[in-house]
Amino acid sequence: MEPWHFCIYEGYHVAILACLLVSTASSSAWLNHSLCLETCSCVGQTKVECSNRYLRIVPAGIPLTTENLILSRNLITNIQDGDFFPLPALAVLRLTANFISAIQPQAFDRLPKLSTLHVDENCLIDISTIPPILIINLAFNFIQRVNCHSQQTFGFAGDRESLINLSNNFIVGFLNLSLPVNIITAVSSNIRVFDIHQIQSVHLITLIDFRDNGIRTLPDLRNLTKLQKLFLSGNPIHVVQISHWPQGTTLLQIHLEKGTHINQNSSSRINHLYISGMGISHLQDIIGFMDVHFIEVIVISKSLVSSISDLPALPKLRSLTVKHSELIGVITFSPYLYPKLRVIDFRNNSIT
The missing domain is CATH 3.80.10 (Leucine-rich repeat, LRR (right-handed beta-alpha superhelix))
Structure with missing residues (x-):
């Protein structure tokens, strides 16, 4: 019986060692990904930091396990269809302080986990391609008409409220806003007419912040x-x-x-x-x-x-x-x- 027990014990440790080696190899391979070494920096297996890299386009080859992608303070002007495909785990996308003036219609399609999108401090005028996600930050753009359209509802668990931030824009009306949103913020956005009470999803709104407008x-x-x-x-x-x-x-x-x-x-x-x-x-x-x-x-x-x-x-x-x-x-x-x-x-x- 003793040799038999020893073999099981020995096999158990061999299995653990094999798993550790595979895990270490996987982690090492992720960190040695060409994107992480040449263009961006990677933190763990879920965060990719590409800020201040003078990027003109979204870099290719983003690791599939990325959950948090930061592309702030670059020179990106357009978001193309497929720029973020396939990234099935992507939850947070930051595009703050670029020169983005156009987002293609399917740019954010096939991102099932995306819940937070920051496109603040850019050059957007048309936001009709913004998807219905939990947190949308569009502050400091050149938006005049809030023409986000969606019949979808949020599929997030828990009691988190959805938010859209449109502060520091040039908004003339909200009548075309049909995103299912709870919190609307538009501070210092040149608003002259209060028409938020006429939007399609009016029954969902819990907070309105329209300070410092007209x-x-x-x-x-x-x-x-x-x-x-x-x-x-x-x-x-x-x-x-x-x-x-x-x-x-x-x-x-x-x-x-x-x-x-x-x-x-x-x-x-x-x-x-x-x-x-x-x-x-x-x-x-x-x-x-x-x-x-x-x-x-x-x-x-x-x-x-x-x-x-x-x-x-x-x-x-x-x-x-x-x-x-x-x-x-x-x-x-x-x-x-x-x-x-x-x-x-x-x-x-x-x-x-």
């Missing part, structure tokens, strides 16, 4: 049924046409110009309100944005508010800020009217 009118948003957060500071809003805020909206950041017309509404569940602008002269002006039973945080800045004596009872209010305004006096906050109030900030006013 929006003057805020239309009724009742069909944004899942909207939770809306950022609009830095827009010269003069008219608020909303009669019913989406019931799921809990955070609003907005700037109102002097003379702004607001439809009064007491049914919203906004609990964090950040409001600025000369359109606010009395605290009663902000009641149109909230139901007093839900509000927890109020931040008012750069306003004409001079008194807080008209502040209504707010049973859930935790924090009140009035800064860079015209406030000249304060009041005693009754614990019966504001039982949860813990933070008061009246900096940069004219209180004597």
